[in-house]
Every structure is written in C-alpha cells, then in structure tokens.
Amino acid sequence: MEENSLGGSKYLLLIVDEASGCMKGFCLRAKSESEDCIKTIKTYIMKVQKQFGKKVKFVRHDGAREFATNSLKDFYKDEGIEQQTTVPMLHHAKLDKCFWAEAAMTAIYVKNRLPSRERHRSHGGEHSKRCVTHLLRSVRDFAPSYFDDVFVHSRAVNGKTDVEAHKEHLRKLLGLMRKYKLYANLKKCIFGASEIPILGCLVGKNGVRPDPEKVRVISEWPTLSDVKELRQFLGLATYLCKYVENYAGKIRPLSQLLKKEAEWKWTAECQQAFDAVKQGLTEAPILAVADQDRPFHVVCDASDFAIG
Structure with missing residues (x-):
C-alpha cells in the first residue's frame, strides 16, 4: 500500500458490520496504532452481551396469521442537520419545526439546530424514533415500529383472507414510506x-417463543470459569x-457468586443451577396473550430473595 494514498498513513484498519455488510476504514501511521485500536475495541466487545434494552412482554396481534418486518435504511446515519433534521431520511419528512419543540418552566422553545450532544448521542436515534412513530401513526394498529424496525401483522377480516388483508396493510405502509x-x-x-424475529424472539400466530439460535448458544455454553463468563451467560x-x-x-x-465479597468457587450446586437454566430454555413454552x-x-413475577 502506497504511503501517499493514505495521506501519510501506512496502515488501514478495516471494521466490518456483519449485519449490514458496511465497512469502515481508519488510517493509521504505525502498526502499533492498529494493535492499540484492536486492544481498545476488545475491551468493550464481549462474546455475548445483554441482547436488548427492551423485552417483548406480549404481542398485540389479535389472532394475526400473516406477518412482515421492514428495516429502515440509513436510520442511524448522521451527516449533520439542516434545521429540523438529524439523519438523511428526516430531511425528506419535512416536519414542522414545532415537532422538535421542548417545554421549559416559562416557555416553549423550538430548535433551529439539534444540540451537538444530541447529534452524537446514538446518532440521533431517539429523534429518529420519534419521527418514524409520528409519520406512521395512521398504520400503528397493524404496523407498530421500534426504532428502525416496522412490524406488520394481519388476519382475515371483513370477508378478506389473511393474505389479502396482509397485502392491503403492506400497501398502506409502503405508501406512507414512499410519501415520506x-x-x-x-x-x-x-x-x-x-x-418473524422481533427483539431476540420469534412471533407468530401461536404466540412468542425464544429464538432457537439463542437457545442453542445457551445449551452449548461450556462450564463457567470466572465472574466475567458468568455475567455474559446471565x-x-x-x-x-x-x-x-x-x-x-x-x-x-449463580447470583451468589456475583456478590462483591464472594469467592469464586464452582460447586455442584452451581453446576446444577447452570444445567437447570439450560434445560428450562430448551423446554421453553410458547407465550401468548391470555384468552379472556x-x-x-x-x-406473579415476585421473589422473596431476588430483589433489586
């Protein structure tokens, strides 16, 4: 690699996002810089982390039998803002500036530009979520959204089959997406x-069940050797x-081993608890909304000792 092609840099560190296929490159002047970058990245990339901030508590699909999911493109891409926009797709929405207004004790203030701390925090994710929820509010009954994902559920109604109702819902959703x-x-x-997969679970006509891939990962998890591995597993x-x-x-x-003063000692009781969790998820039931x-x-989800 020519030195001049990288503006004086001799090394190029490439990071690939497997989910989207996107690739980013960072120019480095010395090999030691790339090694330092990799070490830094490894400090916050774990083998398995807590999956999502939100959980699928229940699914309100009213007996739906046909499902679809859309993932919005360039949702988190931040290229600066023009008046009320933080990401490219918001630039086309043409929302009134009052949409971004915030109330104070004595007045309501309208933003001409998004504050720097907000632009760089989650790449405007919260504002993008608010925008999408607002734009798709007319189809919320059958097409709820979660950040950059939109889920469509349909069932036979008014003489229409499941497929016919599903096509109609998709046309309405895609029509709004085209409009904005x-x-x-x-x-x-x-x-x-x-x-369809939603937040680490599979949602279908019968209810919600865990993602088989995540169950497989847990069932094949080797015996734990330290607190760090225990936190990853839990x-x-x-x-x-x-x-x-x-x-x-x-x-x-297992929870007792997480206490600050606890000494790491993998006992037969710990192994039994470890295996019980694996077995419980392997035999996991399908959860559904109660039929009234x-x-x-x-x-009740309560415990005398698992508090906090």
Whole structure:
C-alpha cells in the first residue's frame, strides 16, 4: 500500500458490520496504532452481551396469521442537520419545526439546530424514533415500529383472507414510506411469513417463543470459569428468563457468586443451577396473550430473595 494514498498513513484498519455488510476504514501511521485500536475495541466487545434494552412482554396481534418486518435504511446515519433534521431520511419528512419543540418552566422553545450532544448521542436515534412513530401513526394498529424496525401483522377480516388483508396493510405502509421517502433495507425485509424475529424472539400466530439460535448458544455454553463468563451467560439467559419458571430461584447459586465479597468457587450446586437454566430454555413454552373467554391462572413475577 502506497504511503501517499493514505495521506501519510501506512496502515488501514478495516471494521466490518456483519449485519449490514458496511465497512469502515481508519488510517493509521504505525502498526502499533492498529494493535492499540484492536486492544481498545476488545475491551468493550464481549462474546455475548445483554441482547436488548427492551423485552417483548406480549404481542398485540389479535389472532394475526400473516406477518412482515421492514428495516429502515440509513436510520442511524448522521451527516449533520439542516434545521429540523438529524439523519438523511428526516430531511425528506419535512416536519414542522414545532415537532422538535421542548417545554421549559416559562416557555416553549423550538430548535433551529439539534444540540451537538444530541447529534452524537446514538446518532440521533431517539429523534429518529420519534419521527418514524409520528409519520406512521395512521398504520400503528397493524404496523407498530421500534426504532428502525416496522412490524406488520394481519388476519382475515371483513370477508378478506389473511393474505389479502396482509397485502392491503403492506400497501398502506409502503405508501406512507414512499410519501415520506423512508427507505427500507430489502436484505432485512420479510413479507408474508407465518413467524418473524422481533427483539431476540420469534412471533407468530401461536404466540412468542425464544429464538432457537439463542437457545442453542445457551445449551452449548461450556462450564463457567470466572465472574466475567458468568455475567455474559446471565446477560443472555436473563433476557429470556420469562420462558423459565421460577428463574430467580434456579439461578440463586449463580447470583451468589456475583456478590462483591464472594469467592469464586464452582460447586455442584452451581453446576446444577447452570444445567437447570439450560434445560428450562430448551423446554421453553410458547407465550401468548391470555384468552379472556377461557379460564387461566395468573402467576406473579415476585421473589422473596431476588430483589433489586
């Protein structure tokens, strides 16, 4: 690689996002710089982390049988702002500046430009989410959105079949996206499916179940050797804890090892708890919204010892 081609730099560090296929390059003057960058990256990239900030508590699809998911393109891309816009797709939305207004104690202030701290925090994610929710509010009943993902659910109604209703819903959604110039990433879109992935779970006509790939990762997890590995394991397992009955009770021996004064000692009781979590997720039930016309039991999510 020619030195002049990189403006005096001899090395190029490439970082690839496997999900989107995007690749970014950083010019470095010395090999030691690239090694330092890699070490820094490894300090905050773990093998498995807690999956999402939000959980799928329940799915309001009212007996839907056809599903689709759209992923908006360039959602987090930040190229500066012009008046009320933070990302390219918001530039086309042409929302009134009052949409971004914020209230203070004595007045309401309208932003001409987004503050620097907001532009760089999550690349304007919160403002983008607010914009998409506002623009797609007319189809919210059958096409809810979560940041850059839009989920469509349909069922037979008014003499229309599941497929016909689904096509009508998609036309309405795509019509709005065309109107406001919201672009979808075709590689991440799913249409006319009986089940779609949402936030680490699979949602279908029967209800919600854990992603088999995440269950496989947990079931094949090797025996833990230190607190760091334990935190990684519990990070994923706790996200899926709603599928395991008495989860807090089962992981109690593992939770004791996370205490500040606790000495790391992997006992038979810890191994038993470790295996119980694996088995519980392997046999995870399908969760569904309660049918109000049929009898059902209510189980409270409470514990005498798993507090905080």
